[in-house]
Amino acid sequence: MDVSAEAPLRIGNLRSPKSDKPLVAIGIEGSANKIGVGLLRYTPPAPRNGGDGDGGDAEGEGSYDILSNPRKTYLTPAGTGFLxxxxxxxxxxxxxxxxxxxxxxxxxxxxxxxxxxxxxxxxxxxxxxxxxxxxxxxxxxxxxxxxxxxxxxxxxxxxxxxxxxxxxxxxxxxxxxxxxxxxxxxxxxxxxxxxxxxxxxxxxxxxxxxxxxxxxxxxxxxxxxxxxxxxxxxxxxxxxxxxxxxxxIDNGAMIAQAGVFQYMHGGGTELEDTTCTQRFRTDAVDVAWRPP
The missing domain is CATH 3.30.420.40 (ATPase, nucleotide binding domain)
Structure with a gap:
């Protein structure tokens, strides 16, 4: 999937920053009987003629390509399911x-x-x-x-x-x-x-x-x-x-895309602080970092 365009790419109130480095992110999402793993690549925009390759001298907003996005589902017999x-x-x-x-x-x-x-x-x-x-x-x-x-x-x-x-x-x-x-x-x-x-x-x-x-x-x-x-x-x-x-349905691509945006805007979580909270509510999210 290539979402690059002439107009600046915006996700909500975030504008994709220009970067001179390619990024590859893996995203994982799972639920009771499904798991999805996505692999996404960000390709920076080409430098302008005479530019030094820095993102500030680049044209466009770069592109995002989903390299893979498989999902596996555990199927219970008909008439049965999860409590x-x-x-x-x-x-x-x-x-x-x-x-x-x-x-x-x-x-x-x-x-x-x-x-x-x-x-x-x-x-x-x-x-x-x-x-x-x-x-x-x-x-x-x-x-x-x-x-x-x-x-x-x-x-x-x-x-x-x-x-x-x-x-x-x-x-x-x-x-x-x-x-x-x-x-x-x-x-x-x-x-x-x-x-x-x-x-x-x-x-x-x-x-x-x-x-x-x-x-x-x-x-x-x-x-x-x-x-x-x-x-x-x-x-x-x-x-x-x-x-x-x-x-x-559960897929890793959207998790990887969100991870790329957070990384590019200076946000992140140290590995030792990374945990899973099963009952975490959306309105409990406090965005500690602010986009430039």
Missing amino acids: PRETAYHHQQVISYSRHRYRIFGETIDMAIGNCLDKFARVLGLSNDPSPGYNIEQLAKKGTKFVDLPYGVKGMDVSFTGILSHVEGLVKGGMESGTCTAADLCFSLQETLFAMLVEITERAMAHCGKNTVLIVGGVGCNRRLQEMMGLMAAERGGRVCAMDHRYC
Whole structure:
């Protein structure tokens, strides 16, 4: 991937500094059953004619190339998965960044949306290959009937446990009576959950005066979510920035890219101070260094 361009490259409020040295970074990201390892190379811009090769005499902003970005997933048998209590996996929904701090505008108050979809896939006995959420997405395309489900928006937060319990009950009650199919339930669940995310996202955009949405995370691969969020953003005169599975699900490339930026701007952590905090929240991040 080459993201060099005529205009200066900006990531958030960071402008990529000019450097006369090539950099190679390795990034690792993992979760309960996935691990991704990315290798990224920064190539400095070519020096101007007559320049001494110093970054200050260079033209352009250089380029970033993803050399490799493999991911491995442990697939459990259909109908089985990981217990949230064991994995202690926490997701947030809507965040903003201001004054070198992240602010969480809305989050789940019980389970993550991906966990909700995964659990329902297990109830239906769907395969975990390539992922439960993907298989729900494909089955939902065959749904023809919308089934009313509880709507769990609590201010700027969302709740999924009640919806999951209700739709699980319909697997026996509705499907066995012939009033709905598994495809109908997948379709209805997706539409309800995604409508909740779109609602709180639009409210956050209005509060911040923004019109661009960045979708990340495993559920961010879902084309229907991207479509619904895109319609909302377009009505506000904006757009949605969405990625495919290579950069939504656990991947090392984005970690390596962030590491390169931090290194180039003078930030870093000594190896002996480098640790992993499983329950670390985004809004707990304090950026000790400031870009030039």
